[in-house]
Amino acid sequence: MSDEAATVLGIDIGGTKMAAAIVSADGEILAKDRILTPAGDADQVFAALGELIARVQGDVAGGDHPAAVGIGSAGPLDQEHGLVSPVNIIGWRNFPLVDRVRALVGDVPVTLGVDGHCFALGEYWTGAGRTVDTLLGIVVSTGVGAGLVVDGKPMLGQSGNAAHLGHVVVDLDGEPCACGSYGCVETYASGPRMVARAKRRGWRPDEDVDAAVLAADAAAGDEIALAIFDDGAQALAAGIVATAVTVDLTTVVIGGGVAKAGPVLFDPVQRWVKRLAQLPFVTDLTVEPAQLDNAGLIGAARLGWDALRTDNSFTAVGTRSG
Numbered sequence: 016m017s018d019e020a021a022t023v024l025g026i027d028i029g030g031t032k033m034a035a036a037i038v039s040a041d042g043e044i045l046a047k048d049r050i051l052t053p054a055g056d057a058d059q060v061f062a063a064l065g066e067l068i069a070r071v072q073g074d075v076a077g078g079d080h081p082a083a084v085g086i087g088s089a090g091p092l093d094q095e096h097g098l099v100s101p102v103n104i105i106g107w108r109n110f111p112l113v114d115r116v117r118a119l120v121g122d123v124p125v126t127l128g129v130d131g132h133c134f135a136l137g138e139y140w141t142g143a144g145r146t147v148d149t150l151l152g153i154v155v156s157t158g159v160g161a162g163l164v165v166d167g168k169p170m171l172g173q174s175g176n177a178a179h180l181g182h183v184v185v186d187l188d189g190e191p192c193a194c195g196s197y198g199c200v201e202t203y204a205s206g207p208r209m210v211a212r213a214k215r216r217g218w219r220p221d222e223d224v225d226a227a228v229l230a231a232d233a234a235a236g237d238e239i240a241l242a243i244f245d246d247g248a249q250a251l252a253a254g255i256v257a258t259a260v261t262v263d264l265t266t267v268v269i270g271g272g273v274a275k276a277g278p279v280l281f282d283p284v285q286r287w288v289k290r291l292a293q294l295p296f297v298t299d300l301t302v303e304p305a306q307l308d309n310a311g312l313i314g315a316a317r318l319g320w321d322a323l324r325t326d327n328s329f330t331a332v333g334t335r336s337g
């Protein structure tokens with residue numbers, strides 16, 4: 016054995032970017048790097064990931080023999096068999112990511128989780144949720160992902176897909192959703208759906224613009240943009256309150272590209288949450304911005320650390336009691 020402190024390799028797989036980091040037992044990132052997710056077949060995509068992993072491992076003494084690996088991936092995934100089929104990585108369909116990563120790093124525990132769960136776990140560990148035991152984390156981006164930490168543990172569900180808040184139905188007469196249902200939170204609150212709804216109301220109809228432009232226009236007082244953000248916020252609030260009254264929680268953290276809009280999103284979300292959360296145990300529901308730039312990566316590493324600890328003594332780096 017070497018004298019180096021044990022580390023865990025965290026990996027975050029998204030349709031746009033892939034990131035890897037070496038993370039210490041207290042959640043400190045010792046090395047990290049990221050790449051744009053390449054196009055290509057299954058082996059080409061994995062080769063790029065392998066190079067990324069080798070690079071971060073080379074940046075830290077002992078980084079090439081992590082005690083465990085945690086992987087957060089865009090879904091859907093098959094946690095039991097370690098397979099991933101990220102919607103936006105078309106080369107990977109039922110790709111055996113866990114086995115392939117283990118072949119690279121050696122025979123150590125490799126844990127796979129949905130990216131939304133890793134986001135929630137990362138914010139719980141070292142971010143906005145570090146003083147609480149139970150939280151809902153939401154990522155508002157090209158979709159609406161989420162994850163739950165309950166009593167200090169990620170609540171993954173039977174198939175590993177719990178907390179699909181983006182597909183809570185909030186409008187019984189709503190528009191079709193990519194999932195096959197209709198009126199889901201995501202049909203109102205994802206970046207692309209907000210832009211599409213704004214365009215249908217006459218906002219910048221012929222321009223190639225995204226949710227960041229919509230947010231800037233809302234901040235500048237554009238009435239259509241403001242109305243669209245208010246609708247998105249109302250849908251998010253409905254999903255948040257539905258989850259809060261189901262799980263019994265009071266802390267919600269929101270991150271992701273659309274959350275960078277800041278008060279344009281958070282002000283109406285907080286207003287709608289206050290309106291909708293009426294049962295006594297959720298009237299203190301708070302919604303705050305994520306504190307970490309890379310919560311998904313930190314949370315993935317935490318999955319790895321959790322796999323090494325079975326005595327339930329591993330609590331977050333914050334000031335929570337116990």
Ligand SMILES: [Zn+2]
Nearest residue numbers: 182192194199
């Ligand atoms: Zn849906």
